[in-house]
Amino acid sequence: MIKFENVRFGYHETDVINNVSFNIPKNKYTCIVGHNGSGKSTIAKLIMGLENCRSGKIFVDGIEVNDSNLDVIREKIGIVFQNPDNQFIATTVEDDIAFTLENACVPQHQMQKIIEEYATKVGMQQYLKHDPEKLSGGQKQRVALASVLVGSSEAIIFDEATSMLDPEGKQEINQLITELKHNRTIISITHDMEELLNADYVIVLEKGVVVMEGTPDVIFSDIEKLQQLRLRLPFVLQVILEAKLKNFNVNNTMRIEEVVEVLCRSV
Ligand SMILES: Nc1ncnc2c1ncn2[C@@H]1O[C@H](COP(=O)(O)OP(=O)(O)O)[C@@H](O)[C@H]1O
Numbered sequence: 052m053i054k055f056e057n058v059r060f061g062y063h064e065t066d067v068i069n070n071v072s073f074n075i076p077k078n079k080y081t082c083i084v085g086h087n088g089s090g091k092s093t094i095a096k097l098i099m100g101l102e103n104c105r106s107g108k109i110f111v112d113g114i115e116v117n118d119s120n121l122d123v124i125r126e127k128i129g130i131v132f133q134n135p136d137n138q139f140i141a142t143t144v145e146d147d148i149a150f151t152l153e154n155a156c157v158p159q160h161q162m163q164k165i166i167e168e169y170a171t172k173v174g175m176q177q178y179l180k181h182d183p184e185k186l187s188g189g190q191k192q193r194v195a196l197a198s199v200l201v202g203s204s205e206a207i208i209f210d211e212a213t214s215m216l217d218p219e220g221k222q223e224i225n226q227l228i229t230e231l232k233h234n235r236t237i238i239s240i241t242h243d244m245e246e247l248l249n250a251d252y253v254i255v256l257e258k259g260v261v262v263m264e265g266t267p268d269v270i271f272s273d274i275e276k277l278q279q280l281r282l283r284l285p286f287v288l289q290v291i292l293e294a295k296l297k298n299f300n301v302n303n304t305m306r307i308e309e310v311v312e313v314l315c316r317s318v
């Protein structure tokens with residue numbers, strides 16, 4: 052769905068995206084992970100054509116991203132930005148969601164039902180008449196999500212889209228994102244390593260360079276490298292490592308339930 056070919060970009064003289072190449076598969080759930088400042092949001096901006104690369108090429112569904120085809124690109128890809136403040140167009144929650152529907156040419160008489168359905172999905176049905184600017188950070192993220200989910204874009208980029216939610220809210224929204232993953236390309240930008248367990252494909256960025264790329268199994272098979280990169284392992288892997296040290300018969304691809312079973316069996 053998205054292809055980077057030797058892309059370089061910098062805000063000033065120095066490059067913050069340094070000769071980056073990768074492929075994001077279509078209709079899969081891809082996580083882009085890396086520490087703060089590694090260039091994740093910049094990659095999202097380059098995909099959306101909000102910044103132009105210095106050299107290299109970016110393709111969205113086979114179309115090269117450049118100033119003359121931004122309309123087509125933005126029709127194909129929706130984005131929930133890291134900072135939800137720059138995201139709202141309307142002065143009420145319902146109008147903001149309606150704006151996406153209008154762009155997708157949904158007939159007026161069908162809108163109210165869809166707006167209510169999606170506001171309910173993100174838990175904001177009580178706030179339809181509220182001004183999105185006056186909501187809390189987490190509520191803003193929920194509205195931004197509804198406004199993007201309701202559209203018909205083939206791909207959606209979530210840039211740390213649940214960072215302002217509490218753990219329960221995070222889980223709820225991640226569940227919603229997972230439900231979508233069968234018929235859309237989902238790109239989740241995150242520094243939460245737990246999220247990688249749900250991904251089909253993972254790209255690891257470090258200081259503007261792709262340092263690892265592959266399925267979660269491939270990524271988690273190189274624990275040394277993850278530790279070198281100072282990336283915290285998902286909880287289940289931490290347990291597996293400890294269990295291995297104590298000679299339990301576990302391996303890196305086990306789910307937490309399987310690990311628990313092995314541990315319990317030997318008590
Ligand atoms: N608008 C900007 N102007 C100048 N430098 C920026 C700007 N946005 C990001 N940067 C710098 O670019 C690098 C990558 O930032 P960013 O893509 O936001 O990383 P991430 O999303 O992984 O935290 C960082 O060093 C950051 O300080």
Ligand SMILES: [Mg+2]
Nearest residue numbers: 091092093133
């Ligand atoms: Mg960012």
